Amino acid sequence: MNVQAPLTHQDFKSDVKPIWCPGCGDFSVLSAVTKALAEHGRPREQVAFISGIGCSSRIPAYTKVYGFHGVHGRALAIAAGVKLARPDLTVLAAGGDGDGLSIGGNHFMHACRRNVDMTYVVMDNQVYGMTKGQASPTTAPDWCNSKLTPEGTGISPVEPVRLALAAGCNFIARGFAGNPNEVARLILEGINHPGFSLIQVLSPCVTYRPEQRDWKQAVHASDGNPSQLVAEAMHRLASDDGFTTGVLFAGNRQAFMPPRRGLGSIAELERKFAS
Amino acid sequence: MAGYSVSVALTGSGGAGAMTAGQILLDAASKAGYYGLMTRSMGPQIRGGEAAALLRISSRPISSLDDHYDLLVAFDWGNINRFAAELPLAAGSLVIGDPEQGEVPEPIAKFGARAAELPMKAMAAEIPGGRINMIGLGAAAVLIGLPLDAVLSVLSAQLGRKGEEVLAAATQALKAGAEGAKMLPEVAKLPAAPVDGVKRWNISGNEAAGLGALKAGIRFVAAYPITPGTEVLEYMAPSLDKLGGALVQAEDELASINMVIGGSFAGIPSMTATSGPGLALMTESLGLAVASETPLVVVDVMRGGPSTGIPTKSEQSDLNIAVYGLHGDAPHLVTAPNSIGDCLSTTQWTVYLAEALQTPAIVLSDQAMGQARALIARPDDLPYVANRLVAKDNAEGYLRYAVTESGVSPMAIPGSPGNNYVADGLEHNERGTPSSQASDHHAQLDKRDRKLAKFAYGEMWADIEGDADVAVITWGSCTGPVQEALIRAAEKGIKAKMISLRLILPALPEMMAAALKGVKKVLIVEQSHSEQFYKFLRAHYDLPAEVAVIAHPGPLPIRPAEIVNRLVAWKK
Numbered sequence: 001m002n003v004q005a006p007l008t009h010q011d012f013k014s015d016v017k018p019i020w021c022p023g024c025g026d027f028s029v030l031s032a033v034t035k036a037l038a039e040h041g042r043p044r045e046q047v048a049f050i051s052g053i054g055c056s057s058r059i060p061a062y063t064k065v066y067g068f069h070g071v072h073g074r075a076l077a078i079a080a081g082v083k084l085a086r087p088d089l090t091v092l093a094a095g096g097d098g099d100g101l102s103i104g105g106n107h108f109m110h111a112c113r114r115n116v117d118m119t120y121v122v123m124d125n126q127v128y129g130m131t132k133g134q135a136s137p138t139t140a141p142d143w144c145n146s147k148l149t150p151e152g153t154g155i156s157p158v159e160p161v162r163l164a165l166a167a168g169c170n171f172i173a174r175g176f177a178g179n180p181n182e183v184a185r186l187i188l189e190g191i192n193h194p195g196f197s198l199i200q201v202l203s204p205c206v207t208y209r210p211e212q213r214d215w216k217q218a219v220h221a222s223d224g225n226p227s228q229l230v231a232e233a234m235h236r237l238a239s240d241d242g243f244t245t246g247v248l249f250a251g252n253r254q255a256f257m258p259p260r261r262g263l264g265s266i267a268e269l270e271r272k273f274a275s
Numbered sequence: 276m277a278g279y280s281v282s283v284a285l286t287g288s289g290g291a292g293a294m295t296a297g298q299i300l301l302d303a304a305s306k307a308g309y310y311g312l313m314t315r316s317m318g319p320q321i322r323g324g325e326a327a328a329l330l331r332i333s334s335r336p337i338s339s340l341d342d343h344y345d346l347l348v349a350f351d352w353g354n355i356n357r358f359a360a361e362l363p364l365a366a367g368s369l370v371i372g373d374p375e376q377g378e379v380p381e382p383i384a385k386f387g388a389r390a391a392e393l394p395m396k397a398m399a400a401e402i403p404g405g406r407i408n409m410i411g412l413g414a415a416a417v418l419i420g421l422p423l424d425a426v427l428s429v430l431s432a433q434l435g436r437k438g439e440e441v442l443a444a445a446t447q448a449l450k451a452g453a454e455g456a457k458m459l460p461e462v463a464k465l466p467a468a469p470v471d472g473v474k475r476w477n478i479s480g481n482e483a484a485g486l487g488a489l490k491a492g493i494r495f496v497a498a499y500p501i502t503p504g505t506e507v508l509e510y511m512a513p514s515l516d517k518l519g520g521a522l523v524q525a526e527d528e529l530a531s532i533n534m535v536i537g538g539s540f541a542g543i544p545s546m547t548a549t550s551g552p553g554l555a556l557m558t559e560s561l562g563l564a565v566a567s568e569t570p571l572v573v574v575d576v577m578r579g580g581p582s583t584g585i586p587t588k589s590e591q592s593d594l595n596i597a598v599y600g601l602h603g604d605a606p607h608l609v610t611a612p613n614s615i616g617d618c619l620s621t622t623q624w625t626v627y628l629a630e631a632l633q634t635p636a637i638v639l640s641d642q643a644m645g646q647a648r649a650l651i652a653r654p655d656d657l658p659y660v661a662n663r664l665v666a667k668d669n670a671e672g673y674l675r676y677a678v679t680e681s682g683v684s685p686m687a688i689p690g691s692p693g694n695n696y697v698a699d700g701l702e703h704n705e706r707g708t709p710s711s712q713a714s715d716h717h718a719q720l721d722k723r724d725r726k727l728a729k730f731a732y733g734e735m736w737a738d739i740e741g742d743a744d745v746a747v748i749t750w751g752s753c754t755g756p757v758q759e760a761l762i763r764a765a766e767k768g769i770k771a772k773m774i775s776l777r778l779i780l781p782a783l784p785e786m787m788a789a790a791l792k793g794v795k796k797v798l799i800v801e802q803s804h805s806e807q808f809y810k811f812l813r814a815h816y817d818l819p820a821e822v823a824v825i826a827h828p829g830p831l832p833i834r835p836a837e838i839v840n841r842l843v844a845w846k847k
Binding site for chain 2: 016043044045046047048049050058060061064065066067068069070071073074077078079080081082083084085086088089106107109110258259260261262263264265266268269270273274275
């Protein structure tokens with residue numbers, strides 16, 4: 001019998017060179033994803049990794065699983081299609097705050113409530129990097145460093161984890177790119193938790209938001225007792241500063257999967273029309 | 276008009292039951308052995324509002340409404356002006372109204388048809404639980420010579436589960452209407468039902484499209500409801516479950532097309548159905564399917580446009596967006612069924628093509644076929660099933676987008692070891708790695724173009740009938756009126772050839788050149804305001820010097836007489 005050594009995180013990394021800037025938080029997320037997949041232990045061909053458009057959405061090509069780099073904002077729809085058509089696969093989706101919460105905002109809400117068994121990693125850097133530094137839906141209203149909104153956006157940012165909780169997301173966690181081991185653990189927990197799991201990763205953009213280097217001082221671990229009750233989690237997150245890392249909510253809703261009884265045949269369908 | 280068929284319109288305002296009566300009449304015709312067709316004309320109201328069941332019952336297979344109705348039974352005249360133009364009548368036609376409703380209104384009276392009265396409301400009131408539409412249905416059946424037994428048999432099958440009282444009331448009303456009709460003037464009567472031993476189906480275009488897709492192997496559907504495409508999905512949802520597949524309702528059309536891309540990427544033949552506004556939302560991701568070479572099918576049941584347009588009525592005006600709507604150079608497939616039964620065949624064929632060519636395909640059906648129900652000969656079984664070129668496991672140096680002679684590259688399906696790749700809407704090299712290099716772009720553009728251009732589409736590309744130096748080129752639901760027009764023209768000694776395009780994109784200039792050999796004049800027939808089909812033909816095909824166009828927008832159908840008149844005028 002040919003016994004193969006278990007795959008390491010290196011086995012999940014491809015040889016494609018990332019387009020990311022040196023120091024980008026997304027490098028850590030890539031390490032965390034490959035580490036989580038290695039620990040998850042499924043063969044590479046049993047995993048599908050789906051993304052949209054943006055700096056962080058390039059991530060599938062840097063791994064060695066099946067991937068789809070789609071259009072802007074639709075990663076969750078493609079990912080849901082993969083999982084609903086092929087329930088046997090492990091499905092991950094990833095992207096940035098603009099891709100997931102602005103152009104893809106409607107899919108985000110419905111992915112949370114649909115609760116298809118998959119894990120979504122949002123690399124949040126509060127900026128559109130690929131288009132050279134515009135405000136995203138998670139950007140503070142008074143951030144004035146974009147030529148597009150020189151006076152700031154003047155509108156309240158979205159808090160992804162609160163939005164997810166309100167929309168019915170079944171597993172919510174937050175990590176920080178500066179702590180890839182914790183991110184890997186959160187992703188693995190998300191994969192193992194039934195239904196739709198959101199992992200928000202604070203992933204600094206060193207090019208357009210260099211001040212985000214200070215995030216490492218701001219983050220702090222949660223108490224390690226994630227709420228299982230929506231109301232309780234809602235209460236906690238209402239006063240959260242946005243820098244608490246760890247599992248924030250772990251619900252117990254069943255994952256959605258339409259029935260496929262397969263009890264009929266084409267001949268039976270045709271008989272219905274015979275007059 | 277034609278001696279082999281009788282046309283009947285049943286109209287009423289909301290709740291009068293015109294559609295129910297029409298459906299029973301069609302089913303009864305089916306039971307009695309006839310062929311037939313029923314289209315629906317409705318206002319936009321959810322409940323209430325004007326409705327007309329437009330039927331043609333025939334001893335021969337038919338694919339078109341007639342030029343006018345032989346019999347119009349109006350349960351009331353509410354809002355009749357809104358669709359009077361869709362109810363052409365001849366001098367010999369008969370209009371039956373209820374005297375309580377007053378005189379025949381001007382928009383109907385202007386046709387100069389004979390008029391008669393039947394006190395349907397009063398008659399219904401005398402029967403406990405009696406309804407106007409059953410009185411009218413009984414009268415209509417007797418007037419056109421449809422055996423009442425057939426109607427009663429359908430009635431008991433449909434109303435039986437509602438209880439004996441309901442059935443008894445309906446039966447009594449039906450018989451009262453039938454009795455009342457004996458005092459009314461005669462109208463054209465049906466000839467004897469054919470005894471041709473042909474197996475018949477009673478099916479709508481939307482059901483046929485869904486069944487065709489299932490027969491080709493579609494097992495995953497993601498969709499968002501939209502009129503008039505919804506019934507394709509409503510038919511497929513329980514049917515997919517029966518076949519071990521699944522349908523998911525998405526949050527919008529952006530999601531549905533991308534879920535379909537995901538399903539297909541995962542190896543399951545996948546499709547969606549929509550109508551114009553939904554197709555517009557899907558176009559960006561159709562481009563993604565082109566670039567990532569992900570096979571899928573979108574059935575677009577066309578309605579009046581632009582914008583929300585006329586959701587409940589038919590038009591062939593999505594041709595431009597289907598053909599030209601994608602940004603970039605994006606070769607894809609566009610097909611069009613040309614009859615209710617062909618909705619099955621064309622959709623089945625299209626799934627086969629999309630899968631064989633790893634490209635998105637748009638099937639352009641329309642409301643006139645989709646929401647119409649027909650009694651037709653059972654469509655032939657076709658050999659077309661999804662058969663994707665799949666990569667072998669652990670393919671040595673696997674290249675997802677390998678530049679091959681045919682342009683088609685083996686596709687690895689998740690689960691297949693050793694072949695992992697990332698599908699991409701970014702331009703890429705053969706392996707799939709993003710590339711902005713001119714050479715990669717050119718090579719991939721060439722391969723995506725080549726796979727469609729080189730494919731052998733066979734005889735399905737068009738239906739070609741007759742041989743003459745005059746040809747009528749048409750597509751979609753205009754084909755039925757053209758076929759009937761050519762039969763009538765032939766009776767007048769005028770010969771013409773019909774070319775009905777089933778494959779719209781890619782264009783096949785050599786096939787068309789062969790079909791047009793010896794043709795000196797061409798008449799183009801389509802249902803759009805801006806002559807979209809004519810301009811499409813001009814762009815892609817060489818046409819003879821003399822070309823005429825019959826093009827008008829929906830919701831009025833093209834009628835055979837207009838085509839015959841044009842051919843007659845041409846002959847002079």
